[in-house]
Amino acid sequence: MRRTARISVAALAVTTLALTACGRGDDTATEDATAAAVDTSELSGNVTVWAMGTEGEALGEFAEAFTEENPDVTIDVTAVPWDAAHDKIATAIAADEVPDVSMIGTTWMGEFATSGGLDPTPPDLIDESTFFPGAWGSTEVGGTSYAVPWYVETRVLYVDTALAEQAGVSPTPATWDDLLATSKGMQTAGAQWGISLQAGQTGAWQTFLPFAWQAGAEIMNSDQTEFTFDSPEFVKALTFYQSFFNEGVAPKELPEGTLEPDFVAGKIGAFQSGPWHIGILDETGGEGFVDTVTLAPLPADEKQASFIGGSNLAVFKSAENRDAAWAFVQWLSEPEVQADWYAQTSDLPAVQSAWESGDLASDERLAVFGEQMTTAQAPPAIPTWEQIANVIDTELEKVCKTGMDPQEAATAIQQQAESIGTGL
Amino acid sequence: MSATLTSGKGVRPPGTADTAAPRVRRSSPLRRRRSIAAWGMAAPFMVLFLVFTAWPVLSSLFMSVTDIKSRDLQNPFAVDFVGLENFSTVLSDPLFQKAAFNTLYFVVVGVPLTILVALAIALALNTGITKLSGFFRVGYYMPVVTSIVAVAVVWRFLLQPENGLINEVLGWFGIQGPDWLGSTTWAMPSLIMMSVWRSLGTLVVIFLAGLQSVPKALHEASALDGANAWQRLRNITLPTLRPTMLFAGVITGIGFLQFFEEPFVMTQGGPLNSTLSVAYLIYNTFGFGNYGVAAAMSYVLFAAVVLLTVINFKVLGERDDAAGPRRRWFRRAGGAS
Numbered sequence: 168m169r170r171t172a173r174i175s176v177a178a179l180a181v182t183t184l185a186l187t188a189c190g191r192g193d194d195t196a197t198e199d200a201t202a203a204a205v206d207t208s209e210l211s212g213n214v215t216v217w218a219m220g221t222e223g224e225a226l227g228e229f230a231e232a233f234t235e236e237n238p239d240v241t242i243d244v245t246a247v248p249w250d251a252a253h254d255k256i257a258t259a260i261a262a263d264e265v266p267d268v269s270m271i272g273t274t275w276m277g278e279f280a281t282s283g284g285l286d287p288t289p290p291d292l293i294d295e296s297t298f299f300p301g302a303w304g305s306t307e308v309g310g311t312s313y314a315v316p317w318y319v320e321t322r323v324l325y326v327d328t329a330l331a332e333q334a335g336v337s338p339t340p341a342t343w344d345d346l347l348a349t350s351k352g353m354q355t356a357g358a359q360w361g362i363s364l365q366a367g368q369t370g371a372w373q374t375f376l377p378f379a380w381q382a383g384a385e386i387m388n389s390d391q392t393e394f395t396f397d398s399p400e401f402v403k404a405l406t407f408y409q410s411f412f413n414e415g416v417a418p419k420e421l422p423e424g425t426l427e428p429d430f431v432a433g434k435i436g437a438f439q440s441g442p443w444h445i446g447i448l449d450e451t452g453g454e455g456f457v458d459t460v461t462l463a464p465l466p467a468d469e470k471q472a473s474f475i476g477g478s479n480l481a482v483f484k485s486a487e488n489r490d491a492a493w494a495f496v497q498w499l500s501e502p503e504v505q506a507d508w509y510a511q512t513s514d515l516p517a518v519q520s521a522w523e524s525g526d527l528a529s530d531e532r533l534a535v536f537g538e539q540m541t542t543a544q545a546p547p548a549i550p551t552w553e554q555i556a557n558v559i560d561t562e563l564e565k566v567c568k569t570g571m572d573p574q575e576a577a578t579a580i581q582q583q584a585e586s587i588g589t590g591l
Numbered sequence: 592m593s594a595t596l597t598s599g600k601g602v603r604p605p606g607t608a609d610t611a612a613p614r615v616r617r618s619s620p621l622r623r624r625r626s627i628a629a630w631g632m633a634a635p636f637m638v639l640f641l642v643f644t645a646w647p648v649l650s651s652l653f654m655s656v657t658d659i660k661s662r663d664l665q666n667p668f669a670v671d672f673v674g675l676e677n678f679s680t681v682l683s684d685p686l687f688q689k690a691a692f693n694t695l696y697f698v699v700v701g702v703p704l705t706i707l708v709a710l711a712i713a714l715a716l717n718t719g720i721t722k723l724s725g726f727f728r729v730g731y732y733m734p735v736v737t738s739i740v741a742v743a744v745v746w747r748f749l750l751q752p753e754n755g756l757i758n759e760v761l762g763w764f765g766i767q768g769p770d771w772l773g774s775t776t777w778a779m780p781s782l783i784m785m786s787v788w789r790s791l792g793t794l795v796v797i798f799l800a801g802l803q804s805v806p807k808a809l810h811e812a813s814a815l816d817g818a819n820a821w822q823r824l825r826n827i828t829l830p831t832l833r834p835t836m837l838f839a840g841v842i843t844g845i846g847f848l849q850f851f852e853e854p855f856v857m858t859q860g861g862p863l864n865s866t867l868s869v870a871y872l873i874y875n876t877f878g879f880g881n882y883g884v885a886a887a888m889s890y891v892l893f894a895a896v897v898l899l900t901v902i903n904f905k906v907l908g909e910r911d912d913a914a915g916p917r918r919r920w921f922r923r924a925g926g927a928s
Contacts, residue, residue: 257661257664260664260665261664261665261667263665278661278662278880281662282661282662282663282664282665283662283665284664284665367861367862367863368859368861368862369859419773420752420770420773420862422747422751422752422772422773423747550660550661550662550880551879551880553878553879554879554880554881557875557879561863561864564861564862564863565863568862568863569863590660590662590880
């Protein structure tokens, strides 16, 4: 009995100590955001790099060109599967056992930057103006850049050319009204659905936000302190998006994996997606099918806009070989290197001048992406973004499927976003 | 006696000798050596248990009363103590309430359904079907050992609204089947159907084992007394199966309360969150980096698991007061003849 009593007293004491010991300090990670200069004159040692997916497989060999220029440096690439990447990086930061460089998905930037694990980008080494503004925006958290854009992707409109011709409508709608007319026209010309737009569920926000931006809505105010979902522009975009479902032009339910076969079969007139769909359509419809498809920039309302995605390269604060790490990142963002990287992996360059030569300049389809990129926008890089995106997905689904009032939905998104907070 | 035993180490002040007597005996060299050996034997387990079970449980408890988020990863102790605030956030969150309702729906319909179907199959295999019984056993157990991911793909095909097998078959009878996974009304029943099918196999095996303990003599005697098959099932088989039923109820209940894989691979919690379960919400909340709130949710779910298990024991458990109720049950059976 006495023993147990003594143990419980000890446990209580330890718990109290632990509880009194905790408590937030006043300094937040984003405050000391001054980047130290990088000395690239004498590089040596080993640089460990984590990269996901195809990039992880291709980067090791690709980096040999860098080590030829800098014989004292070795680049050690670890391929990380996408599924495990987020947790692996989070754990690495928590344990302070980080690589020197890692590829970071654009929507993770807010979270990792505020955890204090990433090194601010040294402005003397990396020139912000060479990148697409949307891509650079995805690296900035609370006004400081914590990474360098590596490759980008953006969304354009895929239209069935034959259907549009048959219906006598333009396959490259320039305005919202044109888009509605094109979709409706193709539906009357025989398509089951004029256009496919994602009606909620994971990732639907990526299809919807371009409409909001086109209407002139912004997600946050300029200094990233408050959300502005409750704006007339945002409601206008929701109303327009909803009209496709109310009028039966877009399907409320599209079973997974049916978009491509239905589009190939002429059942769906158009959809909005990224560059990867060129390959998927060729696979589904047979070699050369893509030639029967028109790629068009997204229509404009108040202005042109699209969604920008892709990946960034970040150097960790506790990187053992910081100078060489930044030098390697800088090398990867040189225009010629970016063009070579495109040739190797089909990753679209984040550096604007890389688009001026070779395939990237001559290919018509790629040109559409290149053009769209200049107006593409990134969601705010705040740590809570994934959670807020989930809220948008849920409310958007209600708007599309149950006919919820767009104003009500905007208010609901705003309220929930405010209660979630920016996390900065 | 105590003097000889304490001779090795420090001499106690005489006054304390009396009260300390039992302690002295406890720390005799032999006992001490034995207890060291015992601790040594237990050490591998103790270390694993403390590091991989007790520590995570304690730290999640700690997380649930602080405002820890993903940005605190580097110094997890620099967080604020918020008491039970996370729990009140969780309980007043409409999304959590929705998820709790969905989970309850799933458990209340799914658990009894699974047990009933499994029992029926086990009885059929045990008595009726003698030929091909091995084939059926394998057939019913197969879903348990199949990967949920592969199963999900097949079920999605089956449940497709336009050319899925289920709606095709319904079409033969002139029934226009719904868009199973796309409808807020039918998505949950579809998942329940799939989960019942998936967890059936284990219960069938357990019930088959339980059925071996039903005394044949009783069946024969009551048959002689004129009891029909239903009466024998109600009054002999079911009471004997009671402990097996309890076990089945507890493991199925715990499994079903932690309902996660099915919505994760089939519906992502949709449409309109109609298949979002508590476990799925916890997964999402951890994913969003709200470790404190997610840990609090986990403890709420844990409390629900305990509660359900207690209910199971109360309803199906063996009564302590001798074999009273059970005997009465038998007697009543006798009276019925």
